[in-house]
Every structure is written in C-alpha cells, then in structure tokens.
Amino acid sequence: MRIGELAAQAGMSRDTIRFYEKVGLVTGRRLANGYRDFPPEAVPWLQYVRTAQTLGFSLAEIARHGEELREAPDSAEALSVLFEQKIQVIDARMAELATLRAELATRVDTGCPLRAVGRPS
Amino acid sequence: MRIGELAAQAGMSRDTIRFYEKVGLVTGRRLANGYRDFPPEAVPWLQYVRTAQTLGFSLAEIARHGEELREAPDSAEALSVLFEQKIQVIDARMAELATLRAELATRVDTGCPLRAVGRPS
C-alpha cells in the first residue's frame, strides 16, 4: 500500500504520514522505485494513533507504547499488563470528566453562574 | 492579590499567568505602582482552566467559553443552555474514552496483541 492510499484510509495527509515515519510512529518498506510501501495493518495502527492522541497522549508516548508492545515478551500476561495500565489512565481521565460534568450539571440545576465563583470580571 | 501569590495558589508560574492575561484568559486591575492585582476568584478560575485544558480544550476555547459566560444575558436559562452544551461535549469525550477502553479490555481478555492488528514491524 502506497502512501496516498494509506493517507486516504487512515484519514490524514501524506505529509503527516511522512512526518510520523520520521518520528518513528510508522515504519514501511521501500519499493524499488523509492516509494514507501505500507502493510495493511498500518491503517488501524494510524487510527489508533489518532484516538490515543485525542485522549491526550503525545506522539512520543504513543511511539514508546508501540515500542513496548513490540519489545514485550510475547506472552499474553505482559500484553495484558500494558493494556490494563492504559485502561487505568483512561479510567482516571473519565473520572475527571465525570467530576467536571457533575459540577456543570449542578450549575444547570441551580442556575448558579460559573462567573460567581470563577473568572474575574 | 499580586501575581506571585496567585501563581502559588493556582499552581503555575508568573510567566504563565502573564501569558494568560495576554491572551485574555485572565484579567486584572493594576495597582498605582503598575503591579497586577487579581481578585481571589482568579484562583478557582485558573484551576478550572487547567482542568479544562487537560480535558482537551484549547486556551482559545476556554477563553471563548469564559467570554460567553460573561456576555450571556444574566438569566438562569441562558446559562443552563451553555452548561448543557459543555456537558454534551464532555459526554462525547467520555463516549470516545469508553470505546477505547472497551477495545483495550477486549485485548486484555483475549490476549490479542495490538501488534497483530496494528503497527507494522
């Protein structure tokens, strides 16, 4: 799969993919003519990258996680530990969101403006 | 309250607060000697800014939300609408997280490595 098709499938620009390759987020072979050649698995991987990114992980972190996964002993337990760690991060984030949500919901109910407690006017 | 104390209470640097003032995230009076003078409400406001930020809102968005709140007609309904909009944003974000969490949880259970479906080696 060449870069254009990967870009289309993963929903990002060619430039972004070249940039990701440069920082080690994706790796691909080269064809005889110098064109990049990506395996089909690159599509879900890049989609995962996008998701992780919107969840607040930096590209460096995501790349490191990818490294860990590739370097982990190929046991189900080792992988499970990694996934469980990520789930904990997600749970923490969700808890934060729930807190903020509750705060806002209270204000909806009471009509209490944020300004009364918050930003200086 | 001068900038140093605000910085200490809000857990950020003076430079950051000056930067936030420059982009309109906080506003303060000036004392006769030119020093900034912030009201005590600036503390929870800046804490809110930090929270919103970790939840993926840009400073521009946060500033705009602050504007909306200050400029909204001072009716409970108008404020409630704003809060409800924010809650919807939060709910969407939480849904994203829930999706990713489920994905990861599946992999923990099955021991299916991300690599098998993901990053090219």
Place this chain on the structure above:
DNA sequence: CTAAACAGTGGAGTACGGTCCAAGGTCAAG
C-alpha cells in the same frame, strides 16, 4: 508521447502553549 496523478526530498513556516532572560522599577526589613 505527453499529460496527469502520483511519489520523493529538503527545508521553511505555522500555531499553540509556554519558558527564560535582561534590564529595570518598587517596597519592606535591617
């Protein structure tokens, strides 16, 4: 054979969110 559509490279530029620094003003304590 030519034109369009694709690919490559290097390097500059952008937006965001700070962070640091130099040079200087203000103020309270000793």
Place this chain on the structure above:
DNA sequence: CTTGACCTTGGACCGTACTCCACTGTTTAG
C-alpha cells in the same frame, strides 16, 4: 540606604505537531 524579594516590560527561544513549498522522479491513461 542598601539588600533582597517582588514586580514590570519586551523579546528571544523551545518543543510539539504538523503543513506547505519547490523541485524532481515515476507511473499510468489516453
């Protein structure tokens, strides 16, 4: 009246994550 802690400004600089550009090479369709 000096020392030190605090404040001011402007501007340079940084890391992250792209984005665009110019110029060149390759492939494919007519």
